[in-house]
Structures are given as structure tokens and as C-alpha cells.
Amino acid sequence: MLKLTCFPTFSHFAVDSHIIMSKRKARDAHLPVGECIKQVQQILRERFCERRLPDRLEGVEAQYKHLLELLRRTAIHGESNSVLIVGPRGAGKTTLLQCVLRDLQKEEKVQKNLLQVHLNGLLQTDDRIALKEITRQLHLENVVGDKVFGSFAENLAFLLEALKKGNRSSSCPVLFVLDEFDLFAHHKNQTLLYNLFDVSQSAQAPIAVVGVTCRLDVLELLEKRVKSRFSHRQIHLLSSLNFTQYLERVWTQLSLPDSFPDKKFAQEWNAGVKTLCEDKSVEEVLQRHFNSSKDFRSLHMLLMLCLSRVSVAKPTIKPADLLEASRMCFADTTANMLHGLSILELCLVIAMKHLNDVYEGEPFNLQMVHNEFKKFLHRKSNSMYNFEQPVVMKAFEHLQQLELIRPVDGSSAKVQREYQLMRLTLDHSQIMEALQKYPQCPTDIKQWAMSAFG
Amino acid sequence: MTALLQHPGYDEERLKGVAEKLPCREVQAGMLLSLMGQPHQYSYPSIFIYGHRASGKSHVMHVLMKELELSHATVSCVECVSIALLFEQVLLSFFGCDAASLLPRSPSLSDFVRVYRQQCSQSPAKQTRYIVMEKAELLRDTDASLLSALLRLQELVEDNVTVILLSEIAWDKFRPNTGCFEPLLLHFPDYSKSELQQILSQNVHPSYSAGFYSAYINILLGVFYSVCRDLRELRHLAALNFSKFCEPLAEGKVKETDTHKLWKHIEPHLKKAMQTVYLREVSSLQWEQMQQMEEEEAGALRGLSAHTHVELPYYSKFLLIAAYLASYNPARTDKRFFLKHHGKIRKTNFLKKNEKTSNHLLGPKPFPLDRLLAIFYSVVDSRVAPTASIFSQISSLVTLQLLAQVSHDDQLDAPKYKCAVSLDFICAIARTVNFDIVKYLYDFL
Amino acid sequence: MATSSVSKGCFVFKPSAKKKKKTLSLESYFVQGCEDAESSEIRFRLCQELWDEIKTDTEVLQDELNRTILDSLLDFTRKCSSTRQNSDWTSQMRASEIPTAALMLGVNVPDHDMTFQSLSDMLKQSVSPHVASVQAKECGALKHLMKKVLERLMDTVVVVDDEDEEENVETSPRVHRSMHCSLGILCDWYTARTKKSPTGTPGKKRSSQVRDEQQQPPVVIIFKDLEAFNPRVLQDFILICSQYIDRLPLTFIFGIATSPSTIQHMLPHSVSSLLCIELFQSLSCTQHLATVIDKLILASRIHFKLNGKVMQVLIGVFLYHDFSVRNFIKGLQLALLEHFHSQPLSVLCCKKKQALFNVTQLSKPNLDRIRQLPSFKRYVEKQEAQEQVNLMTDDSHLKEVCQQLIKDLHKYHKNYYPILRCLHTLTSSLPRYPLGKQIRELYLICLAKNVWENEDYQSAMKLVKMLAKGEMVSLLQKCVEILQLSKSKKMKNALVQLEELLAKFKQLDTATEMTPTVEASIPSPIKNLQKKTDLFQLQKTLLEMNESRRAKRLSPFENLRNEALEFIDNLVKSHLSPPESQPLYEVCYYSSSATVRRHLNATPRTSIQAALSNPYYYLQNDSLKSEDGTVSNTAPDICIAYKLHLECGRLINLYDWLEAYSTVVSAAEGNDQDSENFGKVDEVKHARFIRAVSALEFLGFIKSTKQKTDHVARLTWGGC
Secondary structure (H helix, E strand, O other), X not given: OOOOOOOOOHHHEOOOHHHHHHHHHOOOOOOOHHHHHHHHHHHHHHHXXXXXXXXXXXXXXXXXXXXXXXXXXXXXXXXXXXXXXXXXXXXXXXXXXXXXXXXXXHOHHHHHHXXXXXXXXXXXXXXXXXXXXXXXXOOOHHHHHHOOOOOHHHHHHHHHHHHHOOOOOOOOOEEEEEEOHHHHOOOHHHHHHHHHHHHXXXXXXXEEEEEEEOOOOHHHHOOHHHHHHOOOEXXXXXXXXXXXXXXXXXXXXXXXXXXXXXXXXXXXXXXXXXXXXXXXXXXXXXXXXXHHOOOHHHHHHHHHHHHHOOOOOOOOOOHHHHHHHHHHHHOOXXXXXXXXXXXXXXXXXXXXXXXXXXXXXXXXXXXXXHHHHHHHHHHOOOOOOOOOHHHHXXXXXXXXXXXXXEEOOOOOXXXXXXXXXXXEOOOHHHHHHHHHHOOOXXXXXXXXXXXXXX | OHHHHOOOOOOHHHHHHHHHHOOOOHHHHHHHHHHHOOOOOOOOOXXXXXXXXXXXXXXXXXXXXXXXXXXXXXXXXXXXXXXXXHHHHHHHHHHOHHHHOOOOOOOOHHHHXXXXXHHHHHOOOOOOEXXXXXXXXXXXXXXXXXXXXXXXXXXXXXXXXXXXXXXXXXXXHOOOOOOOXXXXXXXXXXXXXXXXXXXXXXXXXXXXXXXXXXXXXXXXXXXXXXXXXXXXXXXXXXXXXXXXXXXXXXXOOOOOOOHHHHHHHHHHHHHHHHHOOOOOOOOHHHHHXXXXXOHHHHOOOOOHHHOOOOOOOHHHHHHHHHHHHHHHOOHHHHHHHHOOOOOOOOXXXXXXXXXXXXXXXXXXXXXXXXXXXXXXXXXXXXXXXXXXXXXXXXXXXXXXXXXXXXXXXXXXXXXXXXXXXXXXXXXXXHHHOOOOHHHHOXXXX | OOOOOOOOOOOOOOOOHHHHOOOOOHHHHHHOOOOOHHHHHHHHHHHHHHHHHHHHHHHHHHXXXXXXXXXXXXXXXXXXXXXXXXXXXXXXXXXXXXXEEEEXXXXXXXXXXXXXXXXXXXXXXXXXXXXXXXXXXXOOOXXXXXXXXXXXHHOOOOEOOOOOOOOOOOOOHHHHXXXXXXXXXXXXXXXXXXXXXXXXXXXXXXXXXXXXXXOXXXXXXXXXXXXXXXXXXXXXXXXXXXXXXXXXXXXXXXXXXXXXXXXXXXXXXXXXXXXEEEEEEOOOHHHHHHHHHHHXXXXXXXXXXXXXXXXXXXXXXXXXXXXXXXXXHHHHHHHHHHHHHHOHHHHHOOOHHHHHHHHHHOOHHHHHHHHHOHHHHHHHHHOOHHHHHHHHHOHHHHHHHHHHHHHHHHHHHHHHHHHHHHHHHHHXXXXXOOOOOOHHHHHHHHHHOOHHHOHHHHHHHHHHHOOOHHHHHHHHHHHHHHHHHOOOHHHHHXXXXXXXXXXXXXXXXXXXXXXXXXXXXXXXXXXXXXXXXXXXXXXXXXXXXXXXXXXXXXXXXXXXXXXXXXXXXXHHHHHOOOHHHOOOHHHOEEOOHHHHHHHHOOOHHHXXXXXXXXXXXXXXXXXXXXXXXXXXXXXXXXXXXXXXXXXXXXXXXXXXXXXXXXXXXXXXXXXXXXOOOOOOOOHHHHHHHHHHHHHHHHHXXXXXXXOOXXXXXXXXXXXX
């Protein structure tokens, strides 16, 4: 463990073993640039991919304390408990929990005592699977294996039984972590949740149930009997940080720990980061990001993109990189797709837009669109684009394949394709923007698109 | 060019090879490489690559993976009729077949992750593992959790693994309603004209000079670029028309350099081909035969849409006609059309013009069996007994997809049908039994 | 099986001796209930022989009709596999496309199976052992399609997930766990197969040498009915296949009933661009039928004949309902069976020798039957008195005469068909086809009545009279060729005369060389008549031509032409008389068209209605006999209910209906009109009524309605 000294912000990151090694060897040796860059990539990537836990969390100390306290009670005094960690995606719920657990593990009493069960709503999609998983994580297959499985509750009871007469006389506390908690609420009459909460209430084996979810309305999903058994403890992670803090966070996220083998390089780098953060244009960009979302993950994505542009040739992050990165983040994907369409498909899209304008967004079918298109062709008497019906049909199909248009009802099998009712999933501005960017777009088509009437 | 692909941690030679294999895609490849980072470093959990068909998504991935010998699993989602197949392929290509055989019979995601974890605990990743998923849009059709689980697989299996999704559809259409881990979005733009030129010029006909061929491609693009930017289609067209393009050379009328003459010669053919671009009217084989043949006998060998005429039994024809009338005329007009001496029907209330669009825009309406038969009996000239074979003809028309049965096929409460043929088709049919159908169509009054 | 017991309970029925008897053989079925049992065995045998002959003929026919298209398909597949192996520029450019043959088969779906069968057999024999054909109804989902294809190619059991087939798989679970249905498996299998020595399995001997000369036999997949496939399934399958095309030389064959544009309807461009489609048109079913008729009906060696009406029915079914040749043959078979089953004298319907022998074997009742035959009666009346007496009394004499008559009948047939063909060749090319374009039409005319009394025949002859020389000669030449085929002596000397005529025409040429004017003076008016299409014009021209002919003396050519026509006309008159004119024609001709129609073109609804409105028609009970179509009140409940419901409107009030019903029934029970409980509804009547109504609902005459609970809606219309 490092002592928290000179640069408080820099020491937020634990040091992984091989850096320590290199430190031992070459405390003040200058590594070649390539090596440094490699190290930088190494450390920052781990950070951005959230593979490494921060040493201390900033901004959520209260929640941290609260959770730690709760879990310690369970772990040490064998109090049952149940709590929900609620917060938007990428707000750092899991990180919080992980940190708490890590720090909990430091107490040796906990270490040898506490059993952990990690479930994820994405994986354990129903209670049978969940139960199997629990059994497995508690290493009880051999015990259960020969037993004939009865009802779900019985099995769970059996499990807890097994825990009771587990390794030692006293039953050791079990920690259930339910990630994507809301998904568990969709399981068949919420048996698992019911039983877990039930046990956590009654004075049976001490267990703590920690649910992690991004749904603020999660309690509405619970049935009454389940909800009643839940201790309505919720830990909210609604980050209320202002822009300066946000900038601070960017800085900390980018900067290297002082444990970095090549001190000189690290200082240069951090200085570079500092200047970066002070740059005006960068600030604007970050402002935009801040307004759109202030959670860790979107920030990480942005920084990852920046980092990917760092190379031996260019060992620092320039403002340009950040701008480029944010451009990538904010790119309008559908507009990008429109760019690649053929003229014919574009014409159809325009025709649809006109239909939408005329019939206030009523659904349309290919016949109508083709009709509209023909009208245009008659007005311009150029035979350039009058294709046969089948060709137009193919173009229409392609649009549907790209999901730029969407069938109104699912029952497409019965209807002929040219008569199937569709809706356009693009809006006016997107089309216009795409038209502007379109390479070699004929002017008459541009005009047609502009023109108010179809 | 290759400068873009300089990247530490990968072999220079290999990178060169990659650069040569990926014309006009160096930018994207470089971007990808820099995102992937060096082999042993962590890479972003999930990357979503989108772009139009034949914009080189799969190709780039394939080349990168193969050339740089990265440990990867490529899965085409079309092929995965069951998610079991998907899991199996991944495990197979990472840990070998005995790992794959560890999966239970119909495995769940949980099983997959379990097996993966225990496997990679035995053989932890020295360098990043990649799972490439082609046609990722199909993942949405499987159970909802699969996609969002794959997106954060790195965290779930705690291994240095990156999931790369390839699709033609923008990411917005993927996002589940409760949100999920957002992947890095990477767009493969469609090729520009010059890029197309460069790529197409690569597959030169061995017996001609490169310059000649690229001139040909130039002409081709000049005609087609405005209507078709699909590389695959353009390649097809190039293959089709090249022999025609070379004809004057073979006859020795012009020299390779005389592009103008050549253009004069090929242009009409290209124009002709442009009308039927995208529908493979004739196979490339047949096209060549057509080119060899003279114009008049070229008629003998026509494209797909040429033979639209269908031979039908006499009564089937009338049944089809009746069905068409039933589905495109409002039922209230039957009286006027099919009664010999309908009473006084005033033109005004008969021709209600309040229907703003004609039925031929709105498409066929369903009709009950009784109405079909009633119209049938009134249009068919001779007296027909309602025999079993009449009804069997109706059902066989359904199987031939000329009729479509819309309601559930319960014979007791009358089934409903729709006519599924086009106007030209029905007109052709009606002509063979000299029945003037247009007189009976409400839209054409 | 009914019991007299009224108590509920289950009863054990010992299978009675009759039940135990083994299923009847075909013959015993045939013999059962056909009159004149003693000759029935012979008739059965004859019938069998005849049918076998017809069957084999049809199969041969089928094969040679399909030969051309099948051959073209075969070398299409060969070509594809070969182009895939050599690597010239063009084949490289389309290396990614799957070669596909779109086989247009026409809408007569029932006939397709035979075609596909022979196709896959021939493919297996000469191109590649790897052929799999799939049908739409067995692959609803992609995995099923996969499964079927893999199974048919590798002939093993392939496991699709989510349905457990652990049990019925003989291979150990470990092996086929990895045998998921994916094309990857197929690829591995294929490479393994092609690597190992071609003379591996004796089963593939035939294909082995083929495999030698081309190392990569293509893998052919036949989609029998493209229209019926689910488009999504097909698209996905093609997409998958296209990913393996470099490792697996696939070839598709689409069986299409309607039109090739269905491919474009079913497949979006992204998929259809993966195919390299080529069209193959099979010959139309009408041509097929024409050949069948030509070979089976218009042949003197098959002695069983159909009379005009039956022919009409069969052809009608073909043209109006289904273009199915197979069904036509079935109809023929039915007629055959009926004939031999119902007509005892059909013993004489066989080869000449056999027939003559059978005549000697004729039993007394059969001889009487002969005497009863209308045609024979007519014959008898023509004879003088003494002879008539002999024929009616003396059996042995009758037998001799019969033998003679049979001989005549055979001769008649021998001569009939050649002349028919000649006439057809002469008339089939005339404008407006007065005697029909197809020979079957002419045949029908000739079967109906004396063709020469038909005015179409007259006009046809007039037209022939106007043929130019060249045409005339060529037609006569054709006739000569036809006549040369037949061996009967009448035809032989007819042939001789015809050749003489031709010779005269020839020498006429030499004659006209010195006097060309005559020939020039008559430009064949047939030419400018070709375009004239309306009848009036035609007759006008005919008339004025007669005028002109009367006006000027006939040229030698015209004389000759008239002579020829005379000759033809005589031939027709002497040989094309309708079969009814021949004594004993009933022996060979099957005439009950009603039966055939009833069997081939059933009218279920009308028969149900007949049963309901006139029950006597089916259950021959005199109490049910009723005049003027009214249903007697003793009729079954359902009939009464039906009758009553005919008098109602769209909606029927159930209670009124019940009232009316009970009135009728109690009238039937015969309790007097003015007793107080007359027409009362007791629960028995009620129950019977309900049963009747539900039966009607089941038959689809009525159905319950949502809008009014105590009403039912009529699904029939009118009061009939």
C-alpha cells in the first residue's frame, strides 16, 4: 500500500505488481519512449476498461461508508440485511460495490468468514439457473447432487441448511449480490427474491442481499409480498457534480500515478494533460459531454478514443485528438447510413418525406411512394431515373433492410410487399443534412427535396 | 499509406501485408488497430462496426485477425440457428473442442459464462481475445439479455476479451429499452468514386493491360455510379459487360488506346443494363450467351421477369379474375357490375369520389369465399357446378401464392382471401379468355 | 357396434369370424358384386394386363418427354462444377455466386413428383452422388431445412437443439453432440468424402468413374416447390450457403410452378445477388397430354376404348380444372376398371386370338346379353329373315358370327386411326381450324357422329380444295408417310392409290413446264385467305371462288386436286364412321360418362343438399317418397330442420325454429291436431332438434352469431 503523500490525486490508483518490480529495478532510469507509451497505454486502458478499481472513490464517500457499514454488520455480527444500489448506467454502482467488498476483505475476520454469491440478471435468466449457480458458487454440488430436487423454496432452504451445518459450528454469513436486479423481478412470481428477502428478514442464517440496478422505479416491479419483506434501504448514486468537478475527474482519469517507472515522463505527461484540460476548445467539448451525460462510462469512452491516438510518434494527447474523439462519439449514425444510399433509394426517401408532409405521417406503401416518385419524374422529363417496378422494389427492400423504414404491423407474410404499410424512421432534418453531404447529388433532386409540395 | 498502420506490438511485415490486402480501408484498419491496442493490453469491451453492404467490414476484420494471428472467434449470426451453436463456436476456437463439449445440452448464457471462466482460469489470455459477430442485427431476435450480456462480456468473464459486432444497421436500432453497456461505434463509410475505381481496377483481365481495364472501369462507373454504389453489384456488372467492351478490339477495329470509340460502342449496352440494375435478370453465364447472339434471337433467351405469363386451367383463370375483382372493387359496387338489370343506381352515389386514393394504391382488400364464388359464377360464361375440384382449385391457387388466405383457415365461418397478383398479370390472364377486365374495375371508371 | 343394453357400461366384443378373415386380394374385390362371376377372373386378368401395358407406356412416355430438359439440366450442373474448377477470369469473377437452375414446371403440381424423381436419379447416376431434395412443408424453420438437407446428403441423423432426439440416435452422444446442424459439418464431411478413394463404397460404383474425371462432384440441392417456401428461411439458407461456396461446390435447383419472377418476389437483392440463375422451361402439359392421347387412345393395339362422352369428361377435367396428366391417366384407369367390372362381355375386349377363343367359351347368359346389345340388334335387323332367326336361336351360329364381327371390329380400328391422322394432317393447317387444331378435337367430332355430315367438314374440304399445289403435295406426302406405318391391306392399297396420285402431281409439273400459264392463272387464294379471319368474309370468298371456278374450265391440276379430294373423302366415308355403327362395339367402348364424372368431379355440396332435401334418393324408404320436392314429415330430423331453415332469412330465431319443428314431428307421430299437447315441446323432441341443428352447423349451413344469442346465421342463400 502506498502512503498518500504529495499528490493526493495521483495516488488514487493501486499499483499493479509488475510496475512495482520495474520500480525496484530502475527507480530513476529513463525508459525509452516506446516503453513509456506502452506503460501509459497499459495503465490507462485498464482504467478505462474498468478492469482496475480505484483506490478511493471521490464524490460517493457517504454511500461508500453506508454500504461498508451494512455489509460489515452482516459479515461480523451476522445481521441479515438487504439493500438496493440504484443509479443510472455507468454511474459507478458496481465499482462502488467492488471497492466496498475489497476493503471489507481486508479484515481477516471477514476474510475467512464471509461467503459471497454473485448473480447477474443477464446470465441467470430464470430461477432454476440462478439456483444452480448459487449451489455452484457455494461449492455444494456434491452435497446436492445426489439429493432429489424438490420445490425451489425447499432447495433454497436446503442450501441454507447446508450453510448452517457448514464448516464450523456457527453458520457463516452469506452475501448475495444481484446485478441487474430489475431482471430478477421478471422471473416467474419472483420466487428467488421472495425467498432471499424472507430469509434476510427472519432470524435464520445471516445473509445480506445487495441488489444493483439502474431502474429508479425498481420497487414498483416487486410484488407486494416481496416488497414487504424488503428492508427499504436504497443507496442512490445520482452524481451531482458540477462542471469543474467534471474537469477534475477528466484530469484525474487521464493522469499517471507517481508510481510510474519513468518519473520524468510521467511529469511531462501529467503536465500535458493539465494543459489539455485548460484548453478552451477542449473545455467546450467537455462542456457538451458534461451536458449530455456526466457518468464515468461515457467519459471513459471519450478518453479511450483519445488514448488510442497516442503513439510513439505523438506521445501526448493534443486538443485535436479530443475534438476528433468527441466528434466520433456524437456522430449521427443514421445520417452516416443515409450517405451510402443510391440515388434511387434517396429519391424514394424524399418521396416518403413528402408523403409524410402531405398526409401528416400516415403510413404509406410502396405503390404510393412510387406514385409520388413518378409525379416528380413527370415534372422533370428526364428519363434518367425511371426504373421498372422490380428495381424500385429492390431499392425499397434495401431501405427496409436498413430499417430506415419500418412495417406498421408485424403480419407481413399475408400482404404483398408492395402494399405493406410502412413508416419512415427518419426525421426531416436528418434527410436534409444527408442531402447536403451526399456526394454528387443532382440539383433537381435537391430542389425536389426542398420543395414544400410533393 | 502504410504509415497509418504503424503500430507497436505488431510485426512490421505483417502490417504491410495487411495494408496491401485492404485497399482504401487503411484509415479504418488503423483506427481499429489503435483501439485494439497492443496484444497484451486491454481493449475496449465491445466495438460496434456499422456500414453498408460491401463496405469491407467483415473483410477488414478477417484480414486483421488472420494476418496478425490474433486469437479470435468469428461467428456469423445467420448461421446460429440456436444460441448453443454460437457458444460452441466461441469456445471451440478459444479453448478447443473438449471445452465446447463441456456445454450442457441446451445451454443458457450462464452455462456459457461458467464454462468460459473455468477455461480461461486454466489458460488465461496472454493477449486480447476477439469475438467477431457478423450480421449482429440478428442477435436482437434471440432472447433480450444475450446482446447486452455480450456487450459487457469482458466484465462478466473477467478476461481480456473484446466483442466486435458487425452490422448494416445503425446502433440506435439495437439499443434495448432499459439501456445497456454502450459499445464504441465505428463507421465504415461507403467507398468514394475514386476508391471504387481503384478497387475495381485491381481484378484486371489477364489478357489485357491494366490501363485498358481501368479505362473500362472508368466508363462503367461513369454510367452506373449515380444509381448503384454497391461494390459487389458493380463488380458483377463489370464482369458482365467486359467481353462486350472488348469486342471491337477482337475485331481489330480500334486500338486499346482509342477510348472514345470503345465508349461509343459499349454505351448503349450499359444504358440497357442500367434499367435492370440490381435484379439479376439473367445469370452472368446467360448474359454472355446473349452478347454472342444477334439481337433478334436474343429474344429467345430472356430474363427472369420476361416470362410472367402463367398457364392456368380455364376455371382457375376465372377464379383468379373474380378474386381480383373482389379484392379491388368495393363490395357495394358488385350490384352494378354483375347484375344484368340492376335497378336505378344513380351515377353520383355510385361513383363516390370521397375515397381519396384509388384501390390500386391501397392494395387488395380481403373478401369472403361467398363473394368470390358469386362473382365467379357471374363472370364465367358457362354454367358451372360447384364441384369439389372448383374448391380445390381455390386452395391450389393459394399454394401457388396467387391468392392469399388472410383469415384463419376454418372452413365453417367463411374464410377470407386476397388476390396477390398484379394488374398486368391479371390483364394478361383475362386476355387469354377474352374477358375485358378493365370494364369491371371500379378504379378505371 | 350396437348393444341392446340401455345401461351405461363398457362391453367387450369378440372379433367375429368375418372380422378375422384376412384382407381381400385385389381379385376378390374385383369379383365381388360384379355380375357374371364365372368370367370375372378372365376379365380381371385382362384388365390387369391392359393396365400394366398402359402404365409402362405412360412411364416410357414421361421419360422421353422429360429427356431434353433433364439433359440440359444435367450438363448445366456439370458445366457449373467444371467452371468452378478451372480458373479463367470470368469464372473467378463469379466465384462467389451459387449456380442455380430455375426449373419452370407449370401449375400441374401433382405431376411434378415424377419429374423430380427421375431428375434426382439421373443426377445421382451421372453427375454427383450428393443430391438432396427438399419440400416446403417439411422445413418450416431454418433449422429444419438444415436438418433435412444434412440428413439427406450425409444420410445420418442430425441433432437440432431444443428437441430431444437422444434416444433414436444410434451414434454415441459424444459424436453427435458436435454434429449440430451447421454447414461446417457438411464441409468437413464433403472434404473427407472427396479425399478418400473414389472406388470406396460399392454403392457409388456408377458414380465412381465420374468422380475420377472430376474430383469435385457438385452438391445439388433441389427445392421442389419454391412458392410454398417461407421466404425468410430461404434467404437465410442461401446466405449461409454463400459463405461456404468456396469450400463446398453447391448447386441449387428451384422447382417453380408459376413464373420466374417469384424468385425476385421472394429474395431481396442482397440474397439474389448471391445466385447465378439460369432458366429451364419444361414442355407444357397440353403437349404432354397430346402425346399421351396420341400414344394411348389413338392406338389400335390397345383395345379398350372410350366413347365420345367419356373422352369429353376426361379432357374437360384436364382443361378446366387441373392440367394434370397424371389425373387424366387415373381417369383412364378408372374407366378401364369400371368397364371390365360392369360389362360381362368385356371378356371379348382383348387381343384378336384371345377374343376369338373367348367367343367360343361364351356362356349362355352372355350370348343372350349379346343378343340384347343395341348394336347387335341393329345388325340383326339388317339381315334377312332366316338369318335373323338363326342368330336369335342358334348359339353356335351366333358364335361364328360373333367371331366374324370381332374380326371386323379389329379391322375397323386398324383402319380408323390412320385415316383419322390423314384427315387431321390435311385439315389441321387450314385457316380458322374448322376441324380443330389438336387431333383430339377431330377425334371427338368423329366419335360423335358421321364426320362427313358435319358442316365444318364441308367447309374444311372447300378450303382444302383451294390449297396451292406445293402445299397439297406436301400434305399428301405426309399422308403417305402415315399410311406406310399401317399394315392392314385396305390401307395398303389406299397407299398405292395415293402414291399414284402423287406421281400424277409430279408428272403434272413436267406437263406444266410447257404450259405454265394455267398455274399462273390461279394464284392460290388460300394465301390471301389466311389473314381473313371473320367467317362472313370467308364464306364470301368461298362463294366467289366457286363462281370463278364454274366460269372457266378446270386446269389439269384442279382436276387432279378434286380427284385427290374425292379419294380422301371416300376413305373418310368408308372408315371414319362412328363406333356406334359397328356391331358389338359395346365390347370395347366404355360409355357411362356419368359414373366417371361422379368419381372424378364430385359435387359434395349438391349431394349433401340432395340428401337433405330429398332423403328418398339415398335411403330408399317408400315412406319418404314425396312428390314436388316437399319433405315428408316422417323424414329424419335433420332433413326437417334443413327444410324449415330454408324458409328463414339470414338470421334464424332458434325458438321459432324449434316450435315449427315440433309441430311437424308431432304431426308425424300422428297425434291429432286438436289435442291440447299437439306440437308441445317435450325434452325428447328438444334433444332431437338440438342434435339436428348441431349437425347442420357441422355441415356448415348455419353458424352461431355474436350479435344475437338466441339466433343463428344462415351460411346458405336462397330458398333452394
